[in-house]
Amino acid sequence: MENAPELDQSSNGETALDQISSERSSAELTDEQYQRKMQRRKQIQEQRLAEKTNQKGLIIVHTGNGKGKTTAALGIVLRSLGHGYRVAIVQFIKGAWEPAEKAALAPWTEAKEGNAPQLEFYAMGEGFTWETQDRQRDIEKAQAAWDKALSLMQSDFRTVLLDEINIALKLGYLQIEQVLAGLEQKPDDSHVILTGRGAPAALIERADLVTEMTLIKHPFKEQGVKAQAGVEF
Incomplete structure (x- = not known):
């Protein structure tokens, strides 16, 4: 044999x-x-x-042109919530959470027995940049979102999701230097997730875990299929 x-x-x-x-x-x-x-x-x-005996808070980056950056980040959010950790989410571009996601997360946003909510989320943007068409206002909104994110990262949240912050960096609404400096102020055991295409090289270099979503096929582009409930929102 x-x-x-x-x-x-x-x-x-x-x-x-x-x-x-x-x-x-x-x-x-x-x-x-x-x-x-x-x-x-x-x-x-x-x-x-x-x-592998080391344990530390991670800086996690989801970038690339493929679908699934925020979706994957929400998976980490759900795991953190399942462990009883406090989680915060800040949206930098989108104006509000899609109804299905908001409904799914709602139970964790309610204060219970006098305790603070396990989940807090803030929709700080006003929608896609081609809809607002006001660069100065977009910059102001992004800066306000960053100020909120910075305060959350310095608090007792175990996981903080900065949704589409990479887009704000790519468009020049935020400076990479201020973001890198802010990440250094987070507690040693907290995780920060930064999503969005076009993540700067300096952020990728600083991150502990980087995933690039690669677009291979997409029904919107190739078949003219519109965004569908349960998949995109």
């Missing part, structure tokens, strides 16, 4: 997992080979987890 190749014992966990992944596909293995392969993967993964 053919044996699965042995791992290079000098390899670190990352290389070892790559080596396992480059072997024949699981469908081509016998049951015994598949079991041994999964046992090795489990051993390597457990070793990697044991070595």
Whole structure:
């Protein structure tokens, strides 16, 4: 019976997992080979987890031209809420939360038993820039949103979402220097998520976790399909 190749014992966990992944596909293995392969993967993964002992608040960036930047950020928001953490959201461009999202988040925005609401959100923009057509007013709104964001980041919120702040930076409504300086003032254990296409290189360099959403296909562009409830709003 053919044996699965042995791992290079000098390899670190990352290389070892790559080596396992480059072997024949699981469908081509016998049951015994598949079991041994999964046992090795489990051993390597457990070793990697044991070595990762650091814990810190993260600066997270969602950027790129693809759909899903805010949607992914809301997933982190929901996880934080599920753990009982306080969360704040500031919208820099959109004028208000879409009805479905607002309705879904509403239970967390209510104060209970004299305690502050677990979730606070602020729609500080006035809509898309091509709708407002007033650069100075857009700048003032973005600056007001940043002032609010700065106060929230310095408070007791565990997670702060700055929705579409990257757009405000790209359009020059905010300066990257002030944003980077503000991020340095957050508590060590708090997370800040910054979304929007066109994230500046300096922000990407500073961030701990960066995801670029890549547009491959979109029904609006290619099929003329309008925004639909449950998908876009």
